Amino acid sequence: MHTETTMPKQVEADNSNQSHGIWNFLKYLRAIPFWIIIVCFITLVIGMTVAVFFNAFAKAWNGTILPDGYTLQWFKQAWVSYEIGNYYQITLEIVFSATVISLVLSLPTAYILARRDFPYKNLLIGFFQMPFTLPELVYAIPITSIFYSIGLAETMPGLILVNLIIGIPFSVFILIPFIESLDQRLEWAAQSLGASKFKMLTRIIIPQLIPGITASAINIFIRMFSNFTIILLISGPEKQTLPVMVFSVLSSSGSQPPQMLNSLALSLMFPLLFFAFFSLWFSSYTQRRLGK
Incomplete structure (x- = not known):
């Protein structure tokens, strides 16, 4: 059975x-x-x-x-014919200035959003999310019209200000998690000992935020270096960033040798790839140092 x-x-x-x-x-x-x-x-x-x-x-x-x-002939010829060195210099000046300003303005903003509760906080967060959620042309065209009407188009200050539209919101959302992870008891202890808000910021908060500030700087630098649409609308023939110049040449290539056009494209791709891999390496290094 x-x-x-x-x-x-x-x-x-x-x-x-x-x-x-x-x-x-x-x-x-x-x-x-x-x-x-x-x-x-x-x-x-x-x-x-x-x-x-x-x-x-x-x-x-x-x-x-x-x-x-x-051969390296095509790179040499493209560098001289298209004045790539000059456009590199203009692009780095714009992006470096915009990166520094973005960090200075986004640090207190991110701290307030991470530490404080106040009316319409979600509305302010939504405002900072607009450059990520809206198509770029939705806000690029009105800004372009305003910049041309007040004389900021085709100028270095105008190109720097336009990059802040991307730099500040992006930096804010990178810094907020870093600020939220800080031990707030250190700030309370500093306040109880009579430290001013400025000293607390410079001696307590910023030293702990060095990894977040560095990560934010690298990421917004990459974003602004490759920024294209709104820069194309407000840049002039003398004040162009490298991506806009490369697009202008490729769209009107005419009888240029394909090798020289490809070397021009690589002149833009190489720094972007370098910055991207450096950003990935730094993120991995920071996680290992923080034990995450």
Whole structure:
């Protein structure tokens, strides 16, 4: 009797395992088209990037798998013909100035939003989120109209102010979690010992926020370095950032050699990739130092 009751249970378990295996196999089959699309997309993006990279250094590339030879001639020619050094200087001046101003203005703002409760706080937070939630043209066109009417368009101060629209909100939302993680008892102790708000800020809060301030500076620097749409609308022929200049050249390339155009594109891609990898490395380093 014991053997007779055990056998149906074993057969039932075997059937259940077989059905479970078939179901898993069918799920894998259904996922295959999705993974094919993902692999094709990644291959396409990497392939185009590699093609631009090799073509920028190629002496000639006529239907072969790899170029016939490699040279830096196109980079030298593009650097001289398009005055890339001058546009680098203008871009760095604008972005560096906007980064410093953004940090100075966003630090007290982030502290208030992280530490204080007040009426319409959520409304203020929503206001700072607008550059992320709205299409850029929604606020870029009115700002462009205002800047041209008051004479700030095509000027260095105007380009710096426009970058603050991105820099300040982005910096605020990076700094808020860092401020919320600080031990507020240190601030209470400093206040009880008679420290002024300025001393508390410079001696208690800012030293603890060095990782957050650095992370904020790196991230907003990258964002503003690659800022394009609103800069395109208010920049002039003499005051252009590097991304706008590259776009202008590529959109009116005419009879320029493809190798020189690709080397121009890489002149913009290289610093952005460097800043991006540095940002990832610093974030990982900060997490290890903080034990997270």
